[in-house]
Amino acid sequence: MNVPIPPLGASSNAALLTFTVYTLAVLGIAWLSSYLRRGKKFVSEYFLGSRSLGVWAFALTFAATSASGGSFTGFPSKIYSHGWILGLWIGSYIVVPICAMGLLGKRLNHVARKSGAITVPDVIRDRFESPQFGLLAVLLIVFFMSFNLVAQFKAGSLILRTLLEDSVLFDQTSVWFGNAVGALGLANLTQFQGPEYLLCLIAFGIAVIIYTTYGGFHAVVWTDVMQGLVMVVGVLIMLPLAINQSGGLENATREMAKMTPPVPVRAAIAPEEGAELTLSGGTWLALPETGDVERLFRVHTTATIDDSSREVELLELTAAGDIQRVLEHNPADAVRRDVSFTIVESSPYAYGDGKQGVYVSGPGPSLKEASGFLPLSLAVSFFFMWAISGAGQPSSMVRLMAFRDTPTLRRAIFTVAIYYSLIYFPLVIIFCCARVVLPGMDLESDRIMPAMAVHLTDTINAGWLAGILVAAPFAAVMSTVDSFLLMISSAIVRDVYQRNLNPKATEASIKKLSYLVTLVVGSAAMCGAINPPQFLQDIIVYTGSGLAACFLAPMIYALYWPRSTQFGCMASMLFGFGAHLSMYVAGIFQNNSFFSPYQLLNLDPILIGLFASFVFGWIATVLGPQPDEQLVQKYFYRSKTQDAPAAS
Amino acid sequence: MSKDAPLAKTGDLEFDPVFLNARREAIVIFLIWLAGLLWCVPCCYLLGFKENYNPETMKTILGVPSWLFWGIALPWVVADVLTVFVAFFYMRDEHLDVVEGEQE
Numbered sequence: 001m002n003v004p005i006p007p008l009g010a011s012s013n014a015a016l017l018t019f020t021v022y023t024l025a026v027l028g029i030a031w032l033s034s035y036l037r038r039g040k041k042f043v044s045e046y047f048l049g050s051r052s053l054g055v056w057a058f059a060l061t062f063a064a065t066s067a068s069g070g071s072f073t074g075f076p077s078k079i080y081s082h083g084w085i086l087g088l089w090i091g092s093y094i095v096v097p098i099c100a101m102g103l104l105g106k107r108l109n110h111v112a113r114k115s116g117a118i119t120v121p122d123v124i125r126d127r128f129e130s131p132q133f134g135l136l137a138v139l140l141i142v143f144f145m146s147f148n149l150v151a152q153f154k155a156g157s158l159i160l161r162t163l164l165e166d167s168v169l170f171d172q173t174s175v176w177f178g179n180a181v182g183a184l185g186l187a188n189l190t191q192f193q194g195p196e197y198l199l200c201l202i203a204f205g206i207a208v209i210i211y212t213t214y215g216g217f218h219a220v221v222w223t224d225v226m227q228g229l230v231m232v233v234g235v236l237i238m239l240p241l242a243i244n245q246s247g248g249l250e251n252a253t254r255e256m257a258k259m260t261p262p263v264p265v266r267a268a269i270a271p272e273e274g275a276e277l278t279l280s281g282g283t284w285l286a287l288p289e290t291g292d293v294e295r296l297f298r299v300h301t302t303a304t305i306d307d308s309s310r311e312v313e314l315l316e317l318t319a320a321g322d323i324q325r326v327l328e329h330n331p332a333d334a335v336r337r338d339v340s341f342t343i344v345e346s347s348p349y350a351y352g353d354g355k356q357g358v359y360v361s362g363p364g365p366s367l368k369e370a371s372g373f374l375p376l377s378l379a380v381s382f383f384f385m386w387a388i389s390g391a392g393q394p395s396s397m398v399r400l401m402a403f404r405d406t407p408t409l410r411r412a413i414f415t416v417a418i419y420y421s422l423i424y425f426p427l428v429i430i431f432c433c434a435r436v437v438l439p440g441m442d443l444e445s446d447r448i449m450p451a452m453a454v455h456l457t458d459t460i461n462a463g464w465l466a467g468i469l470v471a472a473p474f475a476a477v478m479s480t481v482d483s484f485l486l487m488i489s490s491a492i493v494r495d496v497y498q499r500n501l502n503p504k505a506t507e508a509s510i511k512k513l514s515y516l517v518t519l520v521v522g523s524a525a526m527c528g529a530i531n532p533p534q535f536l537q538d539i540i541v542y543t544g545s546g547l548a549a550c551f552l553a554p555m556i557y558a559l560y561w562p563r564s565t566q567f568g569c570m571a572s573m574l575f576g577f578g579a580h581l582s583m584y585v586a587g588i589f590q591n592n593s594f595f596s597p598y599q600l601l602n603l604d605p606i607l608i609g610l611f612a613s614f615v616f617g618w619i620a621t622v623l624g625p626q627p628d629e630q631l632v633q634k635y636f637y638r639s640k641t642q643d644a645p646a647a648s
Numbered sequence: 649m650s651k652d653a654p655l656a657k658t659g660d661l662e663f664d665p666v667f668l669n670a671r672r673e674a675i676v677i678f679l680i681w682l683a684g685l686l687w688c689v690p691c692c693y694l695l696g697f698k699e700n701y702n703p704e705t706m707k708t709i710l711g712v713p714s715w716l717f718w719g720i721a722l723p724w725v726v727a728d729v730l731t732v733f734v735a736f737f738y739m740r741d742e743h744l745d746v747v748e749g750e751q752e
Contacts, residue, residue, distance in 0.1 A: 051747065084712075084713050084716055085696075087692075087712075087716045087720045087721075088688065088696075088716070088719065088720060091684075091689070091692070091719070091720050092681075092684065092685070094720070094723055094727035095680055095681045095684045095727050097731060098677055098727075098730075098734060098735070099677060099678075099680075099681050102674070102677040102734065102735075103677050103678065106666070106670040107666070107667065107670035107674070109744060110667070110742070110744055113747055114745065116747045248711065249710070249711025250711040251711075253708050253711055253712065253713060254706075254708075257703035258703045355700070355701075356701070356702075357698070357701025357702065357706065358701070360701065360706060360713045361696050361697065361698050361701040361713070362692060362696045362698075362715075376689070376693055376697070379689050379692070379693065380685070383684070383685045383688070383689060387681050387684075388681070405741075405744055406739070406740070406742050406744065407741055410735040410739050413731060414732055414735045414736065417727075417728050417732075418728070421724060421728055425720075425724060429712075560670075560671050560674065635664075635667075636663060636664055637661045637663060637664055638661070638662065638664045639660050639661060639662075640660050640661065640662050
């Protein structure tokens, strides 16, 4: 073993086993769900679980859907790269459960029941008796969610590939698979990302598409429950191990305080007589320095050095503590001192280079941003992002329409609050400890979650446990993908076909169409991910914040403001969409990239979008026509004589 | 948002209590979010954003940097307590209609 990060080999077989068991379990759930569905109204059962979710199902499906793959790959990677400041980055999770479920939950469920609405566009359409508003909502949902779905498929495949990449069985299978694809004359399918990626995409995609198509909403919810439990168990197992490995949390924080950010460098290897030299990723190279201190470099990706190419990307550790830990935890021969090289170019951190204390204070070190990772204005933006924009996600809203009764809602809010408390702050702690336990992974921080899982379980000789820990990220992606898939197909089947094109469609034909559309949408997204877009995380951020900018304000007005009208709420939706989009388009002109949006007043586009949506929606409503009295009476009033029975 | 509907109220209609309760609860929840924003962000900013942070004099509480403890960890506990209060003692239970044919 020549690297401090153990090869994932043994535990990757565990990961492969976990993935297989997992897939079988979700397929079983889908079968059960479809079995139990017999005899119920198809559309409301398939897309909304007949509004019958109890506490556990409701709480965990809500939590698992909003915790996308990002929580277990992007988030740990950010913690590792920027340190304790991530505590503030996710700060608003302290109120996410109560905001995301409590702001709209009771009233949305109530209004949806009044009209029998099954989807979010349904609610909007019925509330204003406006087919065109309903179709606008469908259009926006399909637009944003299709992009997001492709990105999530890619995320799922990448996670799976990371988990399995050192498993021998997986390697053999993907070689065979690559040849098979080539033999079929489809070799160009593997040229984008290689056969491993394609194999993972197909395995992941087919599993998700089958169980979502076959099982519908209930299957999605039950698998969410299972996935949600896997996530929290994974975190709670890792937490004590990580603290223990880093010598206690106090020690970890003290060590982090002394750290200075590493420096990515390009180095030229000095010529060696005729010989070819292969440096595998993760190898440590030492460069003698005057005195007894050595400079220590880590090879980023495997590189072959020959006459045609002498350069290699390295990461130089700059903190004495990190260097010492690497030397202590590796056998003497694991660090190569026989390779001589000179540094061609170094690209130090834009914020934090050479400074101690940046990992334990704000705004956190940043490789690219001179103002640091999280300056004040972004900290404010993120407080809106998670809590407020979380409330504005249509995928959350549809879950709010599915709980059985108000005691369920109240208990679920409590359950999710505990659940998030057990996941998010502990994740910050675990991956701060990872900085101390596994130094030098800054350039490959996307792998920190599986690397940490494997390292921690190896220390207690329980490699099999890693299989369960690494299941958490793909559980998170799966639970997001399945619900988005169902959102898109419900929008098409229910809101476009059943309500506009063919209101008299029979149940049997709706059923066939639902299966077909779910299957086609899922397969299309999977094909879109064969040559996936770059900027994975950026797409997820753009679509998530865009949906909130479009849906939150109109929904709040429609539910809580009797004066609201179709005119005002459509204006609100369109202005939200336009303002948010224009920040991204302005980014093309200012930063030459759609995905580095213009930050008006240093704020994230989500704030601009929400602001425009609320303000212009309000103005349009007040200046626009009066609402229809019949609708106001239906949704806001009841007759005095009618005494509602007390809730059970 | 609290403007009443421009509705000629006929004597036998009243606001649906589910609507009134839900709106009141939503306002309280929004205020909790606002309180969270006003506590967490300024607290972390004032205590934790330092140009030159001296690792020797850094304060920690339970192993967490003290600014993060006061700015996030403590309000996290407070927010959970408030969530319990709202969920179990403040939110009312309501009668929600059953949509025909959906639940057994």
